[in-house]
Structures are given as structure tokens and as C-alpha cells.
Amino acid sequence: MIGLQISFMNMDIAIGLFTLGMMALAGVVGFIVYAKMSEDQRYTDGRVNKIGVLNLVELKDDDDVLTQEKKKRRKKQSDKSLTVRIENWLFEELLAADIMMKPEEYMTIWILVFFVPAGIIFLFSQNITFTLILLVAGGVGPYVFIKRQQNKRRKIFESQLCDALMISTSCLRSGLTFQQAMETIAKDMEAPISTEFARACSEINFGSSMDKALSDMVARIKSPDLMLAVSAVSVQRQTGGNLSQILETISNTIRERIKVKADVSAVTSQGRMSGLLIGALPIGLGLVLNLINPEYMKPMLETSIGHILLGLCVVLEVVGFLAIKKIVDIKY
Structure with a gap:
């Protein structure tokens, strides 16, 4: 019964x-279904609002289109x-x-x-245990995939940044403007850096300032190397100076940073792999034992003492993971 x-x-x-x-x-x-029914209209309205064509007449002289539009979006954010x-x-x-x-x-x-x-x-x-594990994995997995793709794209972007800065330096020394150098990068280089510079050039052509377009690109990529280059360009635009020489110096600095990153990654690879194996071993062993002999794992899964021990194991796993990450995560 x-x-x-x-x-x-x-x-x-x-x-x-x-x-x-x-x-x-x-x-x-x-x-x-709702999105499909109104997709064309929403896309058109979104593009027009982003560009700010409808409000172009009302703009002040010291603000660009995208800046004014984003201010209005912030006011409407609560609605x-x-x-x-x-x-x-x-x-x-x-x-x-x-x-x-x-x-x-x-x-x-x-x-x-x-x-x-x-x-x-x-x-x-x-099996409630595997069900909960799959629920957690299914909820976290797509977000982790997005972050992994962002990190992968950021690494490729940073590897291309040195060449992009050297192209900018050559264009500036030949008499072109920095915006023309950006267009050259968008045409001659491969993705993802060509895509990002092409998007920045489009924003400038649609009325945004160069500083704002570059700041938006930094916000998308989230690269400290790109932030360094964009900061140098912004300062040079305000104070003046030899921009080609500045970009060449930054390119050499970023190249050295990439070499240091590679050396640090090689030195700490063994520690990172050891931390990964040690952290995954208890979880894998518990899953295997639960599959082979469920009766052996029942006291751990069905008693209050077992639940307390499982919670303690989770806490210790997290503490160990954070400690190993702190050791191998070297700031430079």
C-alpha cells in the first residue's frame, strides 16, 4: 500500500x-506568435527610434542623436x-x-x-536526484553557453587588436582620418573585429559621436585592451597629440600583454587542471555510486544527517573552487 x-x-x-x-x-x-505578427513594425520602429530620426529636429547642438535617445530610454525604463x-x-x-x-x-x-x-x-x-541535476543544468547551460561564446569572441578580438592598431597608425601617417582608418579595418580585416568596427562606423554615420560609438563597442566587447586604446583616442581628441605614435605604443603594449597572458596560462595550466579534476571527482564518484548501488547512497539522500553532509560537501566544494581560482588567477 x-x-x-x-x-x-x-x-x-x-x-x-x-x-x-x-x-x-x-x-x-x-x-x-505575437513577435512574428508585429515583427516588421517593431523592427522598423526600433531602428528609427535608435537612430533618432523622428526626434532629429528637437536635438540640441551639443548632443548627438543616440545620446538623446538613450536619455529618453532611461526615463522610460521604469515603464x-x-x-x-x-x-x-x-x-x-x-x-x-x-x-x-x-x-x-x-x-x-x-x-x-x-x-x-x-x-x-x-x-x-x-529519480528525483537526476531530475534536479538536469533542471539545474538546463537552466544554467544556455547562459553559460552565451558567456563562453562572448569570452571566445573577446579572445579573438584581442588577438586582432594589435594588427588593427597598426593599420590605424599606417592610415593616419598616410593622411587619412581616424574614422577612415576605422572603415579600413572594417573592410580589410576579418570578424569579429571587422564586424565591431563596421557597427561603430554605422553608428557614427547615423549621427552618434565617435567617442560614444567607441564607448559602445567597449561595452559590447568588455576588453581591457580595447578600453586602453579607446581611452587614448578620446584623450587625444580632447587634448591633441600625435595619435599615430600613441596607437603604435599601445599596440606594442598590448602585444606584450598577450605574451604575458600566454606565459601565465602555460604556467598555471597544471594548477587549473588539478583544481578541475579534484572538484569534479567527488561529484562524479557520487553519481557513479548512485547508479551502481542506489541502496548504498540512500542514507546520504534520504536522511537528515545525509542532507547536512551533502550541504557541507557543497560548501566545501565551492570554497575549494574559489581558493584554487584565486591562486591561479594572476592579475597583470
């Missing part, structure tokens, strides 16, 4: 998870719904990661990855 009650309870939980997943999927499908804020945040993250998907499309995949694997595992195995 007790076993039958437990089976019915597990079935109720499974039905509840399945229903919740279907409700979430229906909500996302409805959101996509935006949570859905619009999430969509805007996800759009910026996907743009920085160079993932060519719409926010609603990626959100659909995110929700499916969150619910479907965990629901299937629970329906067939009724």
Missing part, C-alpha cells in the same frame, strides 16, 4: 512537471514591462556573443532545454 501511494505521488509530481513545462511552452509559443526588459537584456547578450538568433527564439530553446530532459528522465526513471 505504501509503495502504491509513493508511485501515485511520483506520478502526480511527473504530471505536475509535464503540465508546468507545457504551460511554459505555450507561453513561449504565444510570445513568438517597461519585465518581458521587454528580459528581451532587451537577452538581445544585448546575444549581440555581444555574436549569436545570430532573436531573443524569443533563444528563450524558446532555453525553456525546452530546462523542462524537456528533466521531464523525460523523471517520467521513465522517477
Whole structure:
């Protein structure tokens, strides 16, 4: 009788998870349908508002179009719904990661990855532990993927930055302006640096100032090397000086920083791998034991003392991970 009650309870939980997943999927499908119905109009209005063409007559002489528009967006930020804020945040993250998907499309995949694997595992195995693990992995995985793509793109960008600065130096010494040097980088170099410089040139052509366009590029890439170069350009535009010589010096500095990064990465690779293996070993061993002999792991998973020990293990795992990361993360 007790076993039958437990089976019915597990079935109720499974039905509840399945229903919740279907409700979430229906909500996302409805959101996509709404987005598709008004996609063209919203895209046109968004581009016009971003450029600021509708409010061009009302601009002051000391403000550019994008600056005025962003000030108005900040005032309206409190009036935006949570859905619009999430969509805007996800759009910026996907743009920085160079993932060519719409926010609603990626959100659909995110929700499916969150619910479907965990629901299937629970329906067939009724293992709550693996269900919770898959729920956590499905919820965190898409965000981790975005961040990994951003870091990968940032590394490629930083490896191209030295050559881009040298191209700018050559263009300036030949008599071209810095904006023309930016256009040369956008035409002659490969992605992602060509994409970012082309986007900055487009913003300048649409009315934004050069300083603002470069600052937006720094906000997208989040690279300290790019921030150094952009700061130097901004200071030179305000105070004057030999910009070609400044960019050449910054290019040499960034090249040396890249060499130091490579040396540090090689020296600390063993420590990072050791930390990864030591941190993953208890988790992997616990999963294997739970698969091979579930009765052996029941006291750990079903008793209050076992729950306390599991919580202590999690705390120690996090402390050990942070300690190893602090050791191998060298600032330079």
C-alpha cells in the first residue's frame, strides 16, 4: 500500500512537471506568435527610434542623436514591462556573443532545454536526484553557453587588436582620418573585429559621436585592451597629440600583454587542471555510486544527517573552487 501511494505521488509530481513545462511552452509559443505578427513594425520602429530620426529636429547642438535617445530610454525604463526588459537584456547578450538568433527564439530553446530532459528522465526513471541535476543544468547551460561564446569572441578580438592598431597608425601617417582608418579595418580585416568596427562606423554615420560609438563597442566587447586604446583616442581628441605614435605604443603594449597572458596560462595550466579534476571527482564518484548501488547512497539522500553532509560537501566544494581560482588567477 505504501509503495502504491509513493508511485501515485511520483506520478502526480511527473504530471505536475509535464503540465508546468507545457504551460511554459505555450507561453513561449504565444510570445513568438505575437513577435512574428508585429515583427516588421517593431523592427522598423526600433531602428528609427535608435537612430533618432523622428526626434532629429528637437536635438540640441551639443548632443548627438543616440545620446538623446538613450536619455529618453532611461526615463522610460521604469515603464517597461519585465518581458521587454528580459528581451532587451537577452538581445544585448546575444549581440555581444555574436549569436545570430532573436531573443524569443533563444528563450524558446532555453525553456525546452530546462523542462524537456528533466521531464523525460523523471517520467521513465522517477529519480528525483537526476531530475534536479538536469533542471539545474538546463537552466544554467544556455547562459553559460552565451558567456563562453562572448569570452571566445573577446579572445579573438584581442588577438586582432594589435594588427588593427597598426593599420590605424599606417592610415593616419598616410593622411587619412581616424574614422577612415576605422572603415579600413572594417573592410580589410576579418570578424569579429571587422564586424565591431563596421557597427561603430554605422553608428557614427547615423549621427552618434565617435567617442560614444567607441564607448559602445567597449561595452559590447568588455576588453581591457580595447578600453586602453579607446581611452587614448578620446584623450587625444580632447587634448591633441600625435595619435599615430600613441596607437603604435599601445599596440606594442598590448602585444606584450598577450605574451604575458600566454606565459601565465602555460604556467598555471597544471594548477587549473588539478583544481578541475579534484572538484569534479567527488561529484562524479557520487553519481557513479548512485547508479551502481542506489541502496548504498540512500542514507546520504534520504536522511537528515545525509542532507547536512551533502550541504557541507557543497560548501566545501565551492570554497575549494574559489581558493584554487584565486591562486591561479594572476592579475597583470
